[in-house]
Amino acid sequence: MPFGRNSPHPVGEIITNDLARTGQFNPVDPRAFPQYPESSEQIDWEAWRVRDIFYVVVGRVAQNGVGWELQYELIDTANKTVVSGLSYPRVGERDLRRAAHQIADRILKDVTGLPGAFDSRLAYVSRIGRGESATYRLVVADSDGYGPETVLTSRGQPILSPDWSPDGRRIAYTLFNGIRRAIWVHDIVSNNRYKIAEYKGINGAPSWSPDGQQLAVSLSRDGSPDIYLVNANGANLRKIASVPRANDTEPCWSSDGSTLYFVSDRGGTPQ
Incomplete structure (x- = not known):
């Protein structure tokens, strides 16, 4: 349902597109709506x-005087009930898109x-060009690709395997420097970065633990690539x-942090 035409962001369209991408919903063309209510009280x-x-x-x-007010209701027409609803009384213009994504999350749940x-x-990671001249x-960006922001540019040296920390503040990644690789952590809030690992051979596949206190990485400092743990500060x-x-x-944590999964060819083929 459209959320009004005066909004600086198409809130209704954002919610619709989010839900449609899941494959669990089949949004109806607004032109087929029998009415355009703004609340459950107006529902036929x-x-x-x-x-x-x-x-x-x-x-x-x-x-309103302090920004924007956003309200929504999810209505079950078969049972004639309001399933959920929420009001955001003070939303800044830059936060309207995020509020729309939050509403879509609630509706899906x-x-x-x-x-x-x-x-x-x-x-x-995006790449423009090829070879040594590639950037x-x-x-x-937002989950729907909106508002892309470049946090690091590398000319001629690939960036690999970005992985978010659980708090959404830091990204671990692998950066080439000639034939060497290093694992870095970039704080996107402060725009500071620091090196986690730069050993002989492969330094790659960083994966944050669920509590954000350590990373699992793949290093070949002793020969073949092995799985290591390292504290978030590199210690x-x-x-x-x-x-x-x-x-x-390619280590990957279980959601409770008790188990690590990884790919290995120790059985003869990668598994």
Whole structure:
């Protein structure tokens, strides 16, 4: 449902696009709506039910003296109930998009029981050109790709494997320097960065622990790539997985931080 035409950001469209990307929802073209209510009190229940539209999101965005006020309600037309609703009384213009993503997260959870990730950010690497003349950029953006910001530029040297810290403040990544690689951590709030590992051979595949206190990495300082743990400040490096002449890489934490998964060819092929 449109949230009003005076908003600096298309809140209704943002919510619709978020939900559509999940594959769990089939948004209806607004031109097929039987009415355009702004609250549950204005809903004509039968008009929506006969069109097999089972959930309706209504809301409004209005400017007030301190910014913008944003309201929404999720309506179950089959049971004639309001499933959830929320009011944001003071939203800055720059935060309207984030509020829309938060609403989409709530709707996804209320309808499917699944947690959403719309109110999160992407970190990715872009490349322009080829070879030594290529320019690599580490970019962060909203979950829908909106508002890309370059946080690091590297000319001729690849950037690999960006990984967010759980607090959404830091990104660990691998940066080439000639034939050498190093693992760095970049604080996107302060724009400071520091080196975690630069040993002989491979330094790569950083993965943050769920508590943000350490990283799992793949290093070949002793020969073949092995899995190591290192504190978030680069201290206390220790090897935790190693088999002679096997390649261990791409570590990934379990959600509770108790287990590490990784790829290894110790069985003959990568598994």
